[in-house]
Amino acid sequence: MSHSFDQALQLAWQGEDLFTGLTHPAWANMVGPYGGISAACALQAVIQHPLSLGEPVALTINYAAGLADGPYQLKARPARTNRSTQHWVLEWLQNIDGQAQVMMTATALTAVRRGTWRAQDLPLPEVPPPEAVPPVLMVGQVDWVNRYEMRVLRGHLPEPMDGREQDSLMQMWLRDAEHRPVDLPALAAMTDVFYPRVWLRRAHRVPAGTVSLTIYFHAGGQELAEQGQEPLLAQARSHDFRHGFFDQTSQLWSRRGLLLATAHQIVYYKE
Amino acid sequence: MSHSFDQALQLAWQGEDLFTGLTHPAWANMVGPYGGISAACALQAVIQHPLSLGEPVALTINYAAGLADGPYQLKARPARTNRSTQHWVLEWLQNIDGQAQVMMTATALTAVRRGTWRAQDLPLPEVPPPEAVPPVLMVGQVDWVNRYEMRVLRGHLPEPMDGREQDSLMQMWLRDAEHRPVDLPALAAMTDVFYPRVWLRRAHRVPAGTVSLTIYFHAGGQELAEQGQEPLLAQARSHDFRHGFFDQTSQLWSRRGLLLATAHQIVYYKE
Numbered sequence: 001m002s003h004s005f006d007q008a009l010q011l012a013w014q015g016e017d018l019f020t021g022l023t024h025p026a027w028a029n030m031v032g033p034y035g036g037i038s039a040a041c042a043l044q045a046v047i048q049h050p051l052s053l054g055e056p057v058a059l060t061i062n063y064a065a066g067l068a069d070g071p072y073q074l075k076a077r078p079a080r081t082n083r084s085t086q087h088w089v090l091e092w093l094q095n096i097d098g099q100a101q102v103m104m105t106a107t108a109l110t111a112v113r114r115g116t117w118r119a120q121d122l123p124l125p126e127v128p129p130p131e132a133v134p135p136v137l138m139v140g141q142v143d144w145v146n147r148y149e150m151r152v153l154r155g156h157l158p159e160p161m162d163g164r165e166q167d168s169l170m171q172m173w174l175r176d177a178e179h180r181p182v183d184l185p186a187l188a189a190m191t192d193v194f195y196p197r198v199w200l201r202r203a204h205r206v207p208a209g210t211v212s213l214t215i216y217f218h219a220g221g222q223e224l225a226e227q228g229q230e231p232l233l234a235q236a237r238s239h240d241f242r243h244g245f246f247d248q249t250s251q252l253w254s255r256r257g258l259l260l261a262t263a264h265q266i267v268y269y270k271e
Numbered sequence: 272m273s274h275s276f277d278q279a280l281q282l283a284w285q286g287e288d289l290f291t292g293l294t295h296p297a298w299a300n301m302v303g304p305y306g307g308i309s310a311a312c313a314l315q316a317v318i319q320h321p322l323s324l325g326e327p328v329a330l331t332i333n334y335a336a337g338l339a340d341g342p343y344q345l346k347a348r349p350a351r352t353n354r355s356t357q358h359w360v361l362e363w364l365q366n367i368d369g370q371a372q373v374m375m376t377a378t379a380l381t382a383v384r385r386g387t388w389r390a391q392d393l394p395l396p397e398v399p400p401p402e403a404v405p406p407v408l409m410v411g412q413v414d415w416v417n418r419y420e421m422r423v424l425r426g427h428l429p430e431p432m433d434g435r436e437q438d439s440l441m442q443m444w445l446r447d448a449e450h451r452p453v454d455l456p457a458l459a460a461m462t463d464v465f466y467p468r469v470w471l472r473r474a475h476r477v478p479a480g481t482v483s484l485t486i487y488f489h490a491g492g493q494e495l496a497e498q499g500q501e502p503l504l505a506q507a508r509s510h511d512f513r514h515g516f517f518d519q520t521s522q523l524w525s526r527r528g529l530l531l532a533t534a535h536q537i538v539y540y541k542e
Contacts, residue, residue, distance in 0.1 A: 057516055058483045058537045060331040062378050064351040064358040079362065079373040080335040085482065085539070087335040089360070089376055091350065102350040105360055105378050107333050109483055109537070113514035116542055119472060121439065122510040168392065201390060211356065212329045212380055214485040216518050216537050218511045239393040239522075240489045240530050243384035245328055247487050247533055249520070251510075259511050262518055264535050266329045266380070266487050268356070271387055 003180050004147065005189070008037050009044045011074060019045050019074040023067055027144045032066025032103075034144035035210050036189035038092070042106045043185045045076040046088050052078075053086040054112040055221055056184055060214040061090075061106040068094055072103065084112040113220055124257035127153050130173035130231045148193060149175045151231065157195060158203035168201040168238040170194055173231040174252075181229050182260075184221055190234065190252055191215050191263035197238035197248050198269045208269040211245070219260040230255040244268060274451050275418065276460070279308050280315045282345060290316050290345040294338055298415045303337025303374075305415035306481050307460035309363075313377045314456045316347040317359050323349075324357040325383040326492055327455055331485040332361075332377040339365055343374065355383040384491055395528035398424050401444035401502040419464060420446045422502065428466060429474035439472040439509040441465055444502040445523075452500050453531075455492055461505065461523055462486050462534035468509035468519050469540045479540040482516070490531040501526040515539060 008024035027037040039061050046052060073093040080087045090106035133151035155170025174190055176182070182190070196208035236250035245266055252261045279295035298308040310332050317323055344364040351358045361377035404422035426441025445461060447453070453461070467479035507521035516537055523532045 058333075060378060060483070060485060062329075062358050062380060064356075065353065079376050082336065085335075087333050087373070087376055089362070091360070102358070105350050105358055107331060107376050107378055107483075109333060111515065111539075113516070116513070116515050116540065117473065118513045119436070120511050120513070121472075121508075165390075201392075202388065212331070212378075212485075214331060214483075214535060216516075216535075218513055218516075218518070220514060237392075239533060240391050242387070242389045242391070242489055243491060244382065244387050245384070245487075245489075247489070262510060264485060264487075268382075269387065 003178060005180055005186060009041055009185060011041065011045055011048060013048065017075055017077040019076060020071060021074055022071050023069050025143065026147060029142050029144055034192065035063055035213060036192035037144065038104060039192060039213060039215065040185035040189040041074065042090050042108060043188050045074050045090065046108050046110060049076050049078065051081070052110065053081055054084065054110045056108060056217050057111045058109040058214070058216050059106065059188060060212065061104060062212045063104055063210055065101070065103045067092065067103050068096060086110045120259050122251060122259055124233055124253045125171060125235065127171060127233065133173060147177055149177050155200055158200060161203055161205055164203045166200055166203055168197040170200065171233065171235045174234040175229070175231040179229045182224050182227055182232065184217060184224065187217065187224060187252065187261050188215055190232065191250055191261055193234060194236040194248065194250060196267060196269065197236065198241060198246055201238060201241065206269050206271045208267055210265050210267050213263060213265040215261055215263040217261050219258060223258065224260065227254045232260065274449060276451060276457060280312055280456060282312065282316055282319060284319065288346055288348045290347060291342060292345055293342050294340050296414065297418060300413050300415055305463065306334055306484060307463035308415065309375060310463060310484060310486065311456035311460040312345065313361050313379060314459050316345050316361065317379050317381060320347050320349065322352070323381065324352060325355065325381045327379060327488050328382045329380040329485070329487050330377065330459060331483065332375060333483045334375055334481055336372070336374045338363065338374050339367060357381045391530050393522060393530055395504055395524045396442060396506065398442060398504065404444060418448055420448045426471055429471060432474055432476055435474045437471055437474055439468040441471065442504065442506045445505040446500070446502040450500045453495050453498055453503065455488060455495065458488065458495060458523065458532050459486055461503065462521055462532055464505060465507040465519065465521060467538060467540065468507065469512055469517055472509065472512065477540050477542045479538055481536050481538050484534060484536040486532055486534040488532050490529060494529065495531065498525045503531065
């Protein structure tokens with residue numbers, strides 16, 4: 001278990017719905033860990049919990065505060081278990097200035113999924129193959145961005161940041177930098193990979209951070225395993241920027257065109 | 272306070288983060304209340320709580336079980352309060368067979384919103400005005416549908432249900448049947464107004480029900496008040512139907528073209 005992703009996802013079961021974990025420097029963001037790694041930890045707790053039923057279908061995580069570097073508690077409680085679905089409530093706690101503080105909250109849905117009629121109405125966009133696009137070099141950025149190989153097709157960080165208004169659409173081929181195969185926690189982490197859409201839309205850098213992220217898992221663990229280490233196509237755009245918050249909708253497809261996950265977030269921004 | 276919406280939103284504060292409420296027959300669905308009225312009650316609890324800060328920005332509600340007709344407890348706890356944002360955790364409880372059971376869970380984000388740069392990249396679709404479209408008559412349906420005036424532009428319930436595959440897109444002008452002005456709880460309720468997309472996409476009726484709903488409020492209370500009693504344009508579509516779950520994305524615009532709310536849900540279906 002040498003990959004930093006698996007290290008960051010190490011949770012120790014303490015009984016009574018409680019896990020303990022440790023922030024990992026390789027996944028550090030400006031303040032606290034990368035949002036995607038916290039989403040992955042939420043899934044990991046749900047998957048590892050002794051009462052866990054089925055596979056993740058939906059996750060909503062709320063970034064109430066940036067975790068401080070160091071140990072944290074993660075409570076994961078199955079609030080209700082039905083015949084084939086299970087509803088989870090999660091809460092991250094840290095001792096700050098001698099007080100237990102809530103740092104993040106989440107809810108999750110797991111289910112025993114069954115074969116049904118199926119249809120995918122959001123096809124893989126027509127884009128050049130990953131081999132035709134060079135990976136972006138990210139020097140001097142926050143740590144976590146180096147955990148990914150990003151081959152940007154559209155929506156590069158504007159250079160110069162000259163205030164010209166732009167479309168907010170970004171498309172890239174995305175892969176773990178060390179080619180770790182994608183499982184459900186890794187897929188969750190990847191949905192938060194896009195830099196703030198407001199920077200692209202405005203070609204202007206302002207303080208911004210995700211406050212709430214909702215992920216729907218269309219693929220199950222078996223389908224993901226079949227994708228192996230191939231890059232995924234990651235796409236994101238925003239629809240509305242107003243009164244300090246904007247939305248973001250994103251999709252992740254396998255190289256072969258299977259829609260793996262869709263995600264939505266609401267992001268705080270200043271000015 | 273004669274409107275059934277306001278009656279259904281009557282919550283009695285019991286102290287210690289606890290409200291009590293009562294299901295309302297006018298908002299009944301097949302099993303338990305209409306999902307939208309529960310979303311509205313969640314917002315109402317957050318707004319009425321004595322520690323409430325700012326206005327709703329995001330809400331995720333998880334329909335773990337259908338509420339039984341009658342009284343329920345609604346716990347609404349401000350898990351973390353920052354300078355201008357607040358994170359809420361909610362839980363509905365009912366005594367079933369002598370046991371307290373969790374029926375639904377939710378998280379919410381409220382914020383003191385400030386003026387910032389703004390842009391709306393999702394314009395009102397070009398559609399005929401509401402006056403040009405007759406309202407749909409809904410006889411013999413579940414109760415709650417009669418609370419709305421729906422002028423369907425596209426995506427009528429297929430007739431006959433002959434299994435022809437269809438697009439899942441629906442558009443309608445939507446208004447409270449008694450013309451109650453739209454406030455934030457009413458807006459929340461309206462995001463769940465669409466019949467299951469799988470019925471439209473397949474032209475085939477199968478058991479289906481929303482399991483998790485996430486709403487982003489782009490408009491604030493003041494902007495909503497300015498819309499008055501005008502109909503809203505409501506649009507919804509799905510992207511993926513697989514292994515017993517499909518997604519749904521919806522938008523609500525004011526008649527004048529302001530994007531008021533976007534919402535996403537994951538819906539269980541059979542067969």
